[in-house]
Amino acid sequence: MQVYDGLMISYSKFSELVYSQMLSASISLFFMYLLIILLVREYTVNPIPLIMCLIGQFFVSIIWSWLAQKIYFKIYEKRKSAIIIGNEREVSHKLSEFYMDSKFTILKIIKIDEILHNHEDMLEGIDTVFFVDVHSKDRNEIMKYCVQNNILCFVIPRIGDTLMMSAESMHFFHLPIFRVTKYNPKIEYLIVKRLIDIIASLLGIIILSPVMIIVAIFVKSDGGPVFYKQVRLTQNGKKFKVLKFRSMRVNAESNGKAVLSAGENDPRITKVGRVIRAIRFDELPQLINILKGDMTIVGPRPERPEIAEEYYETIPEFRLRLQCKAGLTGYAQVYGKYNTEPYDKLLMDLMYIAKPSLLEDLRIIFATVKILFVKDSTEGIDVNQDTAMK
Numbered sequence: 001m002q003v004y005d006g007l008m009i010s011y012s013k014f015s016e017l018v019y020s021q022m023l024s025a026s027i028s029l030f031f032m033y034l035l036i037i038l039l040v041r042e043y044t045v046n047p048i049p050l051i052m053c054l055i056g057q058f059f060v061s062i063i064w065s066w067l068a069q070k071i072y073f074k075i076y077e078k079r080k081s082a083i084i085i086g087n088e089r090e091v092s093h094k095l096s097e098f099y100m101d102s103k104f105t106i107l108k109i110i111k112i113d114e115i116l117h118n119h120e121d122m123l124e125g126i127d128t129v130f131f132v133d134v135h136s137k138d139r140n141e142i143m144k145y146c147v148q149n150n151i152l153c154f155v156i157p158r159i160g161d162t163l164m165m166s167a168e169s170m171h172f173f174h175l176p177i178f179r180v181t182k183y184n185p186k187i188e189y190l191i192v193k194r195l196i197d198i199i200a201s202l203l204g205i206i207i208l209s210p211v212m213i214i215v216a217i218f219v220k221s222d223g224g225p226v227f228y229k230q231v232r233l234t235q236n237g238k239k240f241k242v243l244k245f246r247s248m249r250v251n252a253e254s255n256g257k258a259v260l261s262a263g264e265n266d267p268r269i270t271k272v273g274r275v276i277r278a279i280r281f282d283e284l285p286q287l288i289n290i291l292k293g294d295m296t297i298v299g300p301r302p303e304r305p306e307i308a309e310e311y312y313e314t315i316p317e318f319r320l321r322l323q324c325k326a327g328l329t330g331y332a333q334v335y336g337k338y339n340t341e342p343y344d345k346l347l348m349d350l351m352y353i354a355k356p357s358l359l360e361d362l363r364i365i366f367a368t369v370k371i372l373f374v375k376d377s378t379e380g381i382d383v384n385q386d387t388a389m390k
Contacts, residue, residue, distance in 0.1 A: 009072050017065040018058075019370050025057040053349065073103075075287055079128040079152070082108040084115060086133040104128060112138050119145045131155045157347055159317045165354035183323035185356040192358060201290040208284060215245055215281050218272045224250040227285060233303035234326040235321075240294040242302055243285035247273025280372060286328050298361040299327025300349040311342060318342070321349045324356070334367035 009017065029050045037045050050324075081104040107126065112134050115122045119142060123129065131139050139155065146153050155161070167178035176273065208225055216226045228246040231239050248268045269277065276282045289295040295302065300321045303311070311318040331352035332345040352360065 008358055009068050011090045014069060016370075017068070018061045020063040021065070022054075022058055023366060025054060025061070029054055029141075029290060043146055046221075051272065078103060078105040080126055081106050081128040081130060082110055082123060083128045083130045083132055084110050084112055084134055084139075086112050086138075087136060115142065123151065126151060128152045128154070157351070159320075159347070161384070162347060162350035162354055163320075165351060183353050185324075189356055189358065193296060193361070194293075196358075197290050197293075200297060204287045205291070208287075211281070212284055215276055219245050219247075219270075219276075221272065222249075224269060230306070231305060232326065233305055233308055233322060234294055235322060235324055237322050239305065240289070240302075241297070243288055245276055245282045245285060246270075247277050247282045263335070283328065290328060294326070296325045296327050298329060298352075298364050299325050300330050300352070301333060302326035315343055315346060317350075318346055321353065323344060324353055329364060329368040331364060332373055335363055 012020070033045065033047060033050055037043060083106060108122070110122055116123065116138060123146070127150075129142070129151055136158065143153055143155075145151075163180060164178065166178045166183075170177045170179050189343070219226050225246055228244045228248070229241045230244070232242045234240055247270060248266075249270055273282065286295060290297060308318065330349060332340070332348040335348055336345050352364075
């Protein structure tokens with residue numbers, strides 16, 4: 001539960017609490033089953049009692065999570081909050097998210113230039129502050145006041161903040177120093193991560209081969225090719241061909257121009273494609289890309305070169321996400337949505353790159369399993385869009 005924040009009653013959604021507990025229960029019961037097999041030396045141990053325990057745990061988890069949140073919010077009232085914004089135009093689309101959260105009462109929305117020299121009056125009666133698109137120099141001045149007065153701070157980071165996340169503290173010239181470098185994970189992390197990629201992709205291809213054969217037959221039924229190959233970018237800007245089961249009609253981009261999918265309403269998607277996209281089976285051939293070493297299981301999703309070029313013009317820092325290998329799933333995919341702003345997705349990817357760890361990879365994999373069944377994580381975009389930047 002700790003891996004997936006299953007004990008974060010005050011911040012986690014009800015569904016996340018239940019999912020975390022069921023995940024931990026499933027893993028525990030699986031290892032218990034293996035232990036029983038080893039102890040009794042009998043490979044046909046009846047799994048029904050453990051399955052019944054898992055079903056019972058599901059109902060217990062629902063009741064516990066509901067009661068825990070009810071009791072918590074009965075004891076602790078909603079936090080009286082203020083949102084401090086930098087650029088009103090750029091953050092307006094984010095403000096609705098704060099009002100939808102039941103844990104905070106938004107009392108004020110304050111522009112940074114209104115509060116810079118008037119902290120005490122404007123934050124009177126406030127116990128929580130959100131900083132949205134505020135420059136670090138201005139933000140730090142207010143944050144020092146908040147910390148001194150026991151006001152909880154939440155910061156939506158800027159690019160510079162994510163770079164500082166990877167900083168290593170040192171003492172140099174008898175001075176405290178932060179050492180900031182590009183993506184530089186420990187060699188043992190890279191070795192273990194690659195071993196996991198090889199083993200997991202091989203097992204996935206073997207176990208899912210019957211499913212992949214069936215999908216291939218249905219995709220081929222309209223006479224077009226089974227696979228769709230597309231040039232994408234991975235680590236250090238290296239180009240490779242990503243594999244997918246074809247989900248669109250042939251020549252969907254006949255004009256040669258990159259056009260993003262509009263989700264389930266895209267008229268270019270075939271009937272079979274609509275089904276395999278809904279259950280993510282169109283991504284299964286990417287296990288081959290992982291086995292070859294072009295991709296990894298967890299990392300920033302690979303982008304098309306022509307779309308990446310458009311991003312570079314608006315967000316030059318977009319190149320920073322090419323520091324590590326492209327992934328089958330990533331931080332931005334599990335914590336964002338399909339139509340999340342590119343800048344916000346970049347922030348998420350850079351947060352992952354800043355702190356590479358196998359534990360974080362595990363969290364993202366578990367979160368990916370969850371979002372496979374959550375429809376609103378794959379909201380589409382306008383059918384006429386050429387790039388997510390517009």
